[in-house]
Amino acid sequence: AQSVTQPDIHITVSEGASLELRCNYSYGATPYLFWYVQSPGQGLQLLLKYFSGDTLVQGIKGFEAEFKRSQSSFNLRKPSVHWSDAAEYFCAVVPWGGYQKVTFGTGTKLQVIP
């Protein structure tokens, strides 16, 4: 079955430290891949997306993600975390040919400590 897995429910990092949030997917063909961020009580904001081409994609707020086909992964990274990055992060996929059907991971809540 098609699925999206975010294995880390909660991550705590110190301000200024690097961050990596994991996302793995299980689909027959490489889907479209996304990372969204949600601040408490708010809607979701698109951080970045991967459709094809360069496997390292840059997004907003200093985030980047790397697509690794061999590992079916699309991990989100940031070299230096700011306190304002504390939020919940969702990986999402849209399969080729199923453009209306997006599947979200269960999310990773990021806590940033001073």
Next chain:
Amino acid sequence: SQTIHQWPATLVQPVGSPLSLECTVEGTSNPNLYWYRQAAGRGLQLLFYSVGIGQISSEVPQNLSASRPQDRQFILSSKKLLLSDSGFYLCAWSLPGQGAREQYFGPGTRLTVT
């Protein structure tokens, strides 16, 4: 520029009461429209999507329904709420032809069924 509105922002309703949540988009024509539900500690679940007026696709069988009476208006309804309907409801839109590949989310409605 485009904006998306949802109301009400919060709602407390008793079991068995009706529900009507509204979503409107400004600044674009013929958008794709989506309703999602986010339960505590879980990812987003796609409930309905619409590619045009009167065209509604349901993803999850339940006691909810959706309607699109105008091009940029999307309504989520229920005749009788259940406790399990509690959650955070998010509306999203995307450009025609983009499907779910680039979605923009509203601020959400927090629904508590008591």
